[in-house]
Structure formats: C-alpha cells, structure tokens
Amino acid sequence: MMSKRERYELVRLQRENEALKLKLAQSESAVDVLGKASELLTALAKSSDLRVQQLPPAIPELPPRSEQPTLPDTFRGPGK
Numbered sequence: 001m002m003s004k005r006e007r008y009e010l011v012r013l014q015r016e017n018e019a020l021k022l023k024l025a026q027s028e029s030a031v032d033v034l035g036k037a038s039e040l041l042t043a044l045a046k047s048s049d050l051r052v053q054q055l056p057p058a059i060p061e062l063p064p065r066s067e068q069p070t071l072p073d074t075f076r077g078p079g080k
Helices: 004-054
Strands: none
8 A cells, every 4th residue: 555645756756757758759749840851951952052053153253453443533522
C-alpha cells in the first residue's frame, strides 16, 4: 500500500512525464520543420547560383576613379 505522500509524488511525476512527452513531440516537430526549411533554402540557393551564372552582368564595370573623365568647370555647380 502506498502512503499519501507516495501517491502524491506518483501523480506529480506522471504529470511531469506527460508534459515532457508533449514538449519532446513539439521539439521533434520543430526539428523536422527546420530540416525541411534547410533543404528548401539549399535548393533555392543552388538554383539561384545557376541562374546568376547564366546571366550577363547588368552593369559594366567602371574604370577606377583616376581614369574616369572629369567634367569641365562650366558644367560644375557653384563652389565645386
């Protein structure tokens, strides 16, 4: 026969066990979702890399500033 204190402890531990099972299930679901999100992001990154490699550059590279032509003084604003 269990004492009142032992029964109380048993019920407390059973409740704690159920709460921990629920938390474990939620954590496992979160890990599953994060894994799927990671797979999706990896696939998107790979397809994005393929598209970027196929596109020509949108803006040609500018020469270094020292090699760029300068504006004549008549086209500059006052004080510049």
